[in-house]
Amino acid sequence: MKAFYKSSFSKSASSIYGDLPDPVANTKQLLIEVKAVSINPVDYKLNNADTKFLPGAKLPKIVGTDFAGIVRKAAEGVSEFMIGDRVYGAVSIFLGKPGSMAELLVTEPKNARHIPEFMTYEEAASLPVAALTALNGLRRCGINVGNNLLINGATGGVGHFAVQIAKAKGAKVTATCSQKNSDLAKELGADVTIGYTAAEKANISVPFDAIFDAWGQMKYKDYSPILKKDGTYASPLILFAPAFMTNLIWLFTRKKITSSNMRKRPEDYAEIEKLFSEKKLKPVIEHIFPLEKASEAFEFAEKGRPRGKIIITI
Ligand SMILES: NC(=O)c1ccc[n+]([C@@H]2O[C@H](COP(=O)([O-])OP(=O)(O)OC[C@H]3O[C@@H](n4cnc5c(N)ncnc54)[C@H](OP(=O)(O)O)[C@@H]3O)[C@@H](O)[C@H]2O)c1
Structure with missing residues (x-):
């Protein structure tokens, strides 16, 4: 099969497009013909890393x-998935497990969901990591x-998923983004948009009930003054502030600082799927690349300041 893979642990050796042997599913696994995958920062961070310590x-x-694709071999004793079913989900690439950027993927049924009606493979592949992370971040924000x-x-x-989910939950959303993306933020539902310059940020007068830092790298000195007492700041990145620091901040300021990873319970997927079927959540797909151009797609995702998601089709 064709795949996009690292052939060396070295961080200077990015992944290459080429041939690998077809994977073989055991009796408890699904064999999936992959149709679309999306790129998340974790993918290019790993691509650029020395992976021998994973x-x-x-x-x-x-x-x-x-990933999103079609079941080609079903697991024994699992009636939920049959050959020909359209499925999507997210796999873990730790513990020696293969990633999704290949013509064929072998994974456990727990990593797969049926693709809802009227959802394309590209839309389905765009959702898991990014939309579930947005959902959990907003949950942490309460x-x-x-x-x-x-x-x-x-x-x-x-x-872009967070804006749509927050609007569906009835929040008043102020969005920060580059000037060129201001119209998109409004189309997604933002009530107010602000750029990154100090002058624009200085116009923020209202303290917020919560701040979801989808970028993840705001500084305490920037978000604390605009966060209400009892408000929450959530970031999808691991916060390096030790627990005693965040506890101290809570004690003295009543401001909660939290890290919010992707959470992928069935009820989380179900919430995203419901929003999609109610037309309250729609992935923005900036660019679609074929698998043989995966290197270009990674370059664009990492350096091209993409809007929404970058998809690779197979
Ligand atoms: N822990 C988890 O489970 C998890 C899951 C998913 C993602 N993440 C992390 O979350 C972060 C975002 O992921 P993503 O998929 O949304 O990445 P992305 O698609 O590359 O989006 C990054 C966003 O950051 C914005 N940005 C760039 N510079 C900025 C600045 N100086 N101030 C404010 N915003 C800025 C960009 O906006 P403009 O283009 O408008 O400048 C863009 O909207 C990544 O670090 C990723 O690793 C963590």
């Missing part, structure tokens, strides 16, 4: 997390109807 590291290492919410980095993969 748990269970081995070569060749197929990269990629999100968003309710009428809450005043700031979403920082509002038109990227995570941010």
